Amino acid sequence: MDVNNAHTSEGVAMIQPPDTASPGPTGGVAGAPATGPGRGPRLGWIAAALGCTLLVILGIVLVVGGSPNEPGVSQQSSAAPSADASREPDDPARFGYSTVPALIGLTGDQASAALRAADFRAVDFTVNYAAMNSTVEWQSPAPGTLWSKTSSVRLTLDPTTATPALPQPNPVYTAAPAAPTTPYVEPSSTYTYKVTGRNRAMITYSASGGNTSQVSSARLPWSKAVDSPGISGMDFAYVSAQNSGSGTIFCQIIGPSGNVISENSSEGPYAIVTCQK
Numbered sequence: 001m002d003v004n005n006a007h008t009s010e011g012v013a014m015i016q017p018p019d020t021a022s023p024g025p026t027g028g029v030a031g032a033p034a035t036g037p038g039r040g041p042r043l044g045w046i047a048a049a050l051g052c053t054l055l056v057i058l059g060i061v062l063v064v065g066g067s068p069n070e071p072g073v074s075q076q077s078s079a080a081p082s083a084d085a086s087r088e089p090d091d092p093a094r095f096g097y098s099t100v101p102a103l104i105g106l107t108g109d110q111a112s113a114a115l116r117a118a119d120f121r122a123v124d125f126t127v128n129y130a131a132m133n134s135t136v137e138w139q140s141p142a143p144g145t146l147w148s149k150t151s152s153v154r155l156t157l158d159p160t161t162a163t164p165a166l167p168q169p170n171p172v173y174t175a176a177p178a179a180p181t182t183p184y185v186e187p188s189s190t191y192t193y194k195v196t197g198r199n200r201a202m203i204t205y206s207a208s209g210g211n212t213s214q215v216s217s218a219r220l221p222w223s224k225a226v227d228s229p230g231i232s233g234m235d236f237a238y239v240s241a242q243n244s245g246s247g248t249i250f251c252q253i254i255g256p257s258g259n260v261i262s263e264n265s266s267e268g269p270y271a272i273v274t275c276q277k
Contacts, residue, residue, distance in 0.1 A: 100118070101115070103143070106135065125155050141153070190225055191253060193226065196250045204239070
């Protein structure tokens with residue numbers, strides 16, 4: 001076997017590529033240092049194995065991680081969230097935000113009106129029994145804060161600054177004019193008895209206090225005024241006359257109003273006539 005084409009080591013034939021250099025006069029490679037048997041082929045195989053290993057590692061890196069400079073790979077798809085999710089909105093009113101106004105120094109009623117004007121929906125007052133006309137001494141959030149319209153704005157009122165209520169004027173009552181009064185006149189209770197005829201007569205009548213009086217031989221015509229005849233509280237007017245001769249005899253009772261309330265007559269010798277109420 002030609003020494004330029006094969007070497008034998010420990011019974012294994014190893015083929016060596018032909019040398020591109022021109023052979024020297026003795027059959028060796030011109031200008032090349034002399035080498036021991038089998039050293040050149042082993043170095044070639046090791047270099048080839050290292051190159052293959054590097055190619056495999058590079059392929060794995062490209063498949064798993066992707067190229068750092070290649071757009072559209074998984075590294076960019078797993079990037080941080082969009083900047084719109086972390087920054088404040090360009091139009092706060094569109095997203096339900098508004099700027100908290102300065103409320104310290106306003107009364108509770110004025111602060112509520114200012115928050116409604118800024119489109120805030122809720123306000124919480126600290127419970128300290130302060131009237132709504134007290135002034136605001138603390139607020140949260142601070143003035144100028146961009147705040148959600150649906151979140152509460154908390155206020156504390158200073159109860160010592162409440163404005164006292166103005167005293168209400170007392171109503172003036174005007175007494176109604178008094179109705180004209182008529183002097184009281186005691187009603188009259190006087191009755192008048194009358195007896196007429198052409199003779200004399202014996203007359204009996206009721207007097208004041210329930211007493212009875214009598215005139216034995218009264219000249220006719222006869223009359224007598226009696227105040228409240230009969231028993232007290234119960235007027236009872238009565239007169240009776242007996243003629244002393246013949247002819248007609250008359251009797252009358254005239255009441256307090258002047259009207260005749262009873263009259264009668266009787267005719268004949270010693271006739272008796274009676275009137276009563």
